Every structure is written in C-alpha cells, then in structure tokens.
Amino acid sequence: MFQDQLKDAAARIETRLADALADAADQPVTHAMRYAVSGGKRLRGFLVIESAALYGIAPEQSVHAAAAIEALHAYSLVHDDMPCMDDDDLRRGQPTVHIKWDDATAVLAGDALQTLAFDLLADPSCHPDPAVRVDLVASLARASGIDGMVLGQAQDIAAETAGRPLTLDEITELQANKTGALIRWSAEAGARLAQEDIAPLSAYATALGLAFQIADDILDVEGDAAKTGKRVQKDADAGKATFVSLLGLDGAKARAKALVTEAEDALAPYGARADALREAARFVIAREV
Template sequence: MFEAQLKSAAARIETRLASALAGAADQPVTHAMRYAVSGGKRLRGFLVIEGAALYGIPAEQAVHAAAAIEALHAYSLVHDDMPCMDNDDLRRGQPTVHVKWDDGTAVLAGDALQTLAFEMLADPSCHQDPTVRIDLVASLARASGIDGMVLGQAQDIAAETAGRPLTLDEITDLQANKTGALIRWSAEAGARLARADIAPLSGYATALGLAFQIADDILDVEGDSEKTGKRVQKDAAAGKATFVSLLGLDGARARARALVEEAETALAVFGDRADPLRAAARFVIAREA
C-alpha cells in the first residue's frame, strides 16, 4: 500500500517537474538540471502531498509545493556532491553532475534548481492566496538557508577541522539543520497550504528528520552501494563522528525506532487519516537506499 502511494506521488511530482523544465533553453545546464531531478524516492514530496491530504487539499494542488521541495533537494545534492564539499562521484547509482559535466555546470544547475523551487511556490497555480504563497516561499527560504540546511552544511565542514569529534548533542543539532530542516518543511507544508496551525505536524516532522539521518548513518556503515546508489563507509574513512560512531549500531537502531514511535504518536490527533505518514516514518528506517 505505502509503496504504491509513494510511486503515485512520485509520478505526479515528476510530471510537474518535467512541465516546469519543458520550455527551458536547450543548454548543457538545462540537461544537467533534468538529470539532477531524475530518480530518487520523492519522500519529501510525498510528505507534502500526504500532509496536505490531512486538510482536504487534493494532490493536484499540493503537487506544486511537492515538486518545489524536490527541486530544492536536488540542488542541495548537486552542490553537496562537489569536490569543495563531500566530493562524491556517485548519486542514485549514476555519476554525479559535476562528474558527468563539470564543476561550473554543476554549480549553475544547482543554482537554477534552487530558483526553480521558489518560482513554483510563487506561481498562482500553487495557491490562489498570495499570502499562502509568500508563507511557503519564506518558510522554505529559512529551512534551506543560513538558519537551516546551509547552516548544517557549514557546521559539517567546520567539524572536519575542529580537531575533535563532535558530541551527540552537536551532531543532533547539525543534522537537524542539514537534513532535518527540509524534511520538517515538507511535513509541515500541507498545514501551510491549508492556512492551518503547523504545530500538530511539527512533532512528527522533527522526529522523522532525525530518524532519517540516523538511518543514513547506519546505511553508510552496513549498506550496499549497489542498493544505496552512492559510496558507503565514507564517514568512517573520513574519521567523522556519526550517530553510529557515538551510539553503536544497536544503539543507533534503537534510537531510530524510538524516534519513529515518537513521530507516529505525534499524529494521533489525525487518527487513521495519517496512516500514510506513519508508514513513511516506518519506511525511513527500513529502507536500503
């Protein structure tokens, strides 16, 4: 059931992204953009669509915000993979953008995907109320900028030169920014589209974001690169402190399970209607990629 729902959401999102890029100039940077947004689970977009469904907002309306977060997420991966950041050459089982093209094209493709995300949120098709669109744009700017994802990436870079491993609290704060901020925005976007209080979804979103990162740390230790589509065991090779290095595999798994339970409990107010979001939380820690 969940896999079918995830695939349905992904198909909607891919159609919207293809439409957004349909009229773009026939340039290498455009091809790189299409390449960067292809594939992936579309989990963040799924969270937008299912969160919106809790408030009676149909998928055909929520898909604009769902596609926007997937475009912005793709930008973050393109830049994160570059030599000046994590220097990865494999993403989703394919060469990373800077490897397939070059560093300059990767920078521009990432920049263009970021601006495309805000363009889709600002479009009247996203919501008829301009105040809602402004709220979506402003909140995503905060989540992706110096108070969110960019801050987390900066903290990650600084940790490499800190001369000591990060503490558990420091890693939790770093990952709440680097990974968790976009996941939180995704889970809360449905409430923003409905002009509703985001608080009922905030607890779910925060727990889910941290569980996602712990699962990533576990996959880096014991995952299969053929399944994950990216290099594994790179954190240990770089000497980076992670949830696994601090808690151990069993401790990290236990913490992730506890966070999923916390996320599910936070959805109690929505009853059975939130079952797709509960399934997403369980999927996050059971995935192999």
Template sequence: MFKEALTAQAGRIEACLMDALADAADQPVSHAMRYAVAGGKRLRGFLVIEGAALYGLAPEQAVHAAAAVEALHAYSLVHDDLPCMDDDDLRRGQATVHVKWDDGTAVLVGDALQTLAFDLLSREAAHPDPAVRVDLVASLAKASGIEGMVLGQAQDIAAETAGRPLSLDEITDLQANKTGALIRWSAEAGARLGKADIAPLSAYATALGLAFQIADDILDVEGDAEKTGKRVGKDADAGKATFVSLLGLEGAKTRASELVAEAEAALAPFGARADILRQAANFVISRDT
C-alpha cells in the first residue's frame, strides 16, 4: 500500500516539475535543472500530499507544494555535492551536476531550483487563498534558510574545523536543522493547506526527520553504493561524528526505532486515516537507498 502510494505521488510530482520547466530556455542550465530534479524517492513531496489528504484535500490540490519542496531539496543536493562542500561525484546513481556539467552550472542550477520552489508556491494553483500561499512561502523560507537547513549546513561545516567531535546533543541539533527542517515543513504543509493546526504533524515530522538522518548514518556504514546511488563510508573516512559513531550501530538502530514509535504516536488523533504516514515512518528506517 505504501510503496504504491509513494510511486503514484512521485509520478504526480515529477509531472508537475517537468511542466514547470517545460518553457525554460534551451540552455545547459535548464537541461541540468531537469536532470537534477529527476528521480529520487520524493519522500518530502509525498509527506505534503499525504498530510493534505488528512484534511480532505486531493493530490491535485497539494502537488504544487509537494513539487516546491522537491525542487528546493534538489537545489540543496546540487550545492551539497559541490567540491567546496561535500565534493561528491555520485547522486541517485548518476554523475552529480558539477561533474556532468561544471561547478558554475551547478551553482546556477541550485539557485534556479530554489527560486522555482517559491515560484510554484506563489501560483494560484498552489492554493486559492493568497494568505495560505504567503504562509507556505514564509514557512518554507524559514525552514530552508538560516533558521533551518542552511543553519544546519553551516553547523556541519563548522564541526569539521572544531577540532573535537560533536556531542550527541550537538549532532541532534545540527541534523534537526540540516535534514529535519525540510521534512518538518513537508509534513506541516498539509495542515497549512487545510488551514488546520500544524502541531500533530509537526510532532510526527520532528521524530521522523531525526529517524531519517539516523537511518542515513546507518546506510553510510552498512549501505551498498549501487543501491544507495551515492558514495558510502564517507563520514567514517572524514572522521565525522555521527549517530552511529556516538551510539554504536545497534544503539543507533534502537534509537531510530524509538523515534518511529514516537512518530506513529503523534498520528493518534487521525486514527486509521494516517496509516500511510505510519508506514512511511517505518519505511524511513528500513530503506536501503
């Protein structure tokens, strides 16, 4: 049920993104943008659409917000892969944008995908109420900027020059920003679209985002590069503190399972209607990509 739903929503999101880029000029940057947004699990966009469904909204009413967060996520990956950041040459099983094109094109692709995200949210198709669209734009700006994802990336860079490994509390805070902020926005967006209280979905997503990052740390140790589509073992090679290095492999797995239980508990107000989101939480820690 979950995998079928994930595939169906991914198809809707892909179509929305490609439609948004259909009129882009025939330039290397636009070709690279399409390349950068293609593929992936679309988990963040999935959370938007399934969260909105809890408030009676059809996928078509949430797909622009879903595509927006996927565009923004793609921008973050393109920039994160650059030589000045993580210097990765493989993403989703393909050459990263700066490898396939060049560094300058990759910077512009990331910039353009970021602005595309807010373009999508500003359109009437995102929501008929202008106040809701403004709320979506403002909240995504905070989640992706210096109060969220960018702050987490800055904390990660600073940790590399700190001269000491980060503590568990410090890593938890860093990842709540770097990875968790966009996941929280994605889940909360459904409530924002439905003009409802974001608290239950926010609690769900806070636990989910941390579980997602712990699972990533586990995959960096146990994962297969052919399945993950990216380089593994890079954290250990760089001597970075991770949830696995601090908790141990089994301790990290236990903590991830505890967080999934917390995420599931947060969905209690929705009853059986939230079963797909419960399955998503379990998928996050059982995935091999």
C-alpha cells in the first residue's frame, strides 16, 4: 500500500516536472536539468502530497508544491556532488551531472532547478490565494538558504577543516539544517496550503529528518553501492564524524528507531488519516537506498 502511494506520488511529480521543462530551450543545461531531476525516491514530494491530503487537498493541487521541493532538492544534489563540495561521481546509480557534462553545466543546471522551484510555487495553479503562494515561497527560501540547507552545507564543509571531530550536538544541528530543513518544509507544506497550524507536522518532520540522516549514515557503513546508487564508506574514508561514529552502529539504529516513534506520536491529532505519513517514517530507516 505505502509503496504504491509512493510510486503514485512520484509519477505525478515526474509528470509535473516534465511539463514545466517541456518548452525549455534545447540546450545542454536543459538536458542536464532533466537528467538531474529524474529518478529518486521522491520522499519530499510525497510528504507534501500526503500532508496536504490531511486537509482534503487533492494531489492535483499539491503536486505543484511537491514538484517544487523535488526541483530544489535536485539542485542541492547537483551542487553538493561537485568537486568543490562533496566531490561525488555517482548519484542514483548514474554519473553525476558534472561528470556527465562539466562543472559549468552543473552549476547552471543547479541554479536553474532552484529558480524553477520558486516558479512552480509562484504559479497560480499552486494555490489561488497569492498570500498562500508567498508563504510557500518565503518559507522554502528560508529552509533552503543561509538559515537552513545552505547553512548545513557550510557547517559540513567547515567541519572538514576544523581539526577535530564534531560532537553529537554539533552534528545534530548540522544535519537538522543540511538534510532536515527541506524535509520539514515538505511535511509542513500541506498545512501551509490549507492555512492551518504547522506545529504538529513540523514536530513530525523534525524527528523524521534526523532519523533519515541517521539511516543515511548507517547505509554508508552497511549499504551496497549497487543498491544505494552512490559510493558507500565515504564518510569513514574521509574521517568524518557521523551518528554511527559517535553512537556506534547499534546505538545509531536505536536512536533512529526512537525518532520514528517520536515522529509517529506527533501525528496523533490526525488519527488514521496520517497512516501514510507514519509508514513514511518507518520507511526511512528500513530503506536500502
């Protein structure tokens, strides 16, 4: 059931993104954008669609915001993979954008995917009320900028030259920004579309985002590159502090499981209507990719 819901959301998002890029200029950067935004779990977009469904908002409307977060997430991956950042040559089982094209094309494709995200949110089809669209744009700008994802990436880069491993509190803060900020926005988007209180979904997503990152750290140790579609053992080879290095493998797994329970508990106000979101929380620590 959950996997079917995830696939349905992914198909809707892919169609919306394809439509958004259908009339784009026939240039290498456009091809790189389409390449970068293809594939993936679409978990963030799924969270948008399912959080909106809690308030009776149909996927035909919420898909615009779902596509926006997936475009922005794709931009972040394109830039993170570049030699000046995390220096990866494999993403989703395929060569990264700067490897398949070049650094300049990767920079421009990432830039264009970022602006596409805000274009999708600003479109009246996203929501008829301009105030709601402005709220979505402003909140995503904060989540993705210097108070969110970009801050987390900067903290991650700084940690590599700090001369000491990060503490548990420091890595928790870093990942709450780098990974967690976009996950929080995704889950809060449904409440924003409905103009309702975001607090319960924010609490859910805060726990979910941290569990997601811990699961990533576990996959870097236990995962199979053929399944994950990216290099494994990368953090250990680089000597980076992770939740696994700080808590141990069993401790990290226990922490992730406790966070899933915390995420599920935050959904109590929604009753059975939030079952898909509960399944999403369980999925993040059971996944192999």
